[in-house]
Amino acid sequence: MEKIAFLGLGHMGAPMAARLVGTQHPLTVWNRNAEKAAPLVAAGAALAPTPAEAVRGADVVITMLAGPAALEAVAEAIVPELRPGAHWVEMSTVGPGAVGKLAARLGERVTLVDAPVVGSVDRAAAGRLAIFAGGAADGVAEILARLGTVTRTGASGSGAALKLVLNAAALGGIALVAEALALADALGLDEDTARAALAAGPLGGAVGRAHATDVHFAAALAAKDLALATEGARLPALDAVAEHYRRAAEDPATAHEDIVHTVTRIRRTS
Structure with missing residues (x-):
């Protein structure tokens, strides 16, 4: 019975960890705000007061954190405590650079799998995430399958790289929809007519996400993802999107709100 430690119980981490409660794998969780762990503890998970205590004796460590800085802080705390032969599944959106630094830090003692996800809280709760796994993922295949559908992407860091590509495309499309609607506003078009026409075209998926009400992807996290993406290549169009x-x-009014509020902001300020 492999022991799992799950670190990071934000909007995505909490429903993902809930998928692992009640399985044959004993689950220990940690979150900076311990109150968020209460539903998981009530369902049978153990709560650790620190990241180091969470991973002590764990066979599999899963991290779902806000970004590279949070990953670095957690790594500083847990690397000395990791059991030789353990698997670390890094599921945050941190980019291949952060994964490479972590892999160098771990060496051969721990198997690192970068496995970021696509999908929001609804798909996380249902175990229907799209998971892009880089590195040697065979040892954690059964656990990842409980969280969603796994696509093997190649060598270590490739999952993190593909996630940046997909997020950049999605966020760029949503920003383009917002600007197209701003143009429709300026030209005096009826909003419903403009939205319907856009939804019937190649940006249909982006139109739907630009007006979704049952998902959550904070503007601050979107800005972080685009900053990581535009560090990797010269991307003039995405530079402009990243600025939005x-x-x-x-803006405190939109930083931690879903990106649908960013769409409204773009339309108002364009």
């Missing part, structure tokens, strides 16, 4: 999300992330 950066401004939304700097």
Whole structure:
């Protein structure tokens, strides 16, 4: 019975960890705000007061954190406590650079799998996430299958790289929809007519996400993801998109709200 430690119980981490409660794998959880762990503890998970205590004796460690800085802080705390032969499944959106640094830090003692996800809280709760796994994922295949559908992407870091590509495309499309609607506003078009026409075209998926009400992807996290993406290549169009999300992330009214509020902001300020 492999012991699992799950670190990070935010909007995505909490429903993902809930998928592992009640399985044959004893589950220990940790979160910076311990109150968020209460439903998991009530369902049978153990709560650790620190990251180090969470991973002590664990066979599999899963991290779902806000970004590279949070990952670095957790790594500093847990690397000395990791059991030789353990698997670390890093599921945050941190980019291949952060994964590479972590892999170098772990060496051969621990198997690192980068396995970021696509999907929001509804798909996380239902175990229907799309998971992009880089590195040697065979040892955690059964656990990942409880969280969603796994696509093997290749060598270590490739899952993190593909996640940046997908997020950049999605966030760029949503920003383009917002600007197209701003143009429709300026030209005096009826909003429902403009939205319906856009939804019937190649940006249909982005139109739906730009007006979704049952998901959550904070503007601050979107800005972080685009910053990681535009560090990796010269991307003039995405630089402009990133500026939209950066401004939304700097605004207390929208920073921690879903990106649908960023769409409204773009339309208002374009």
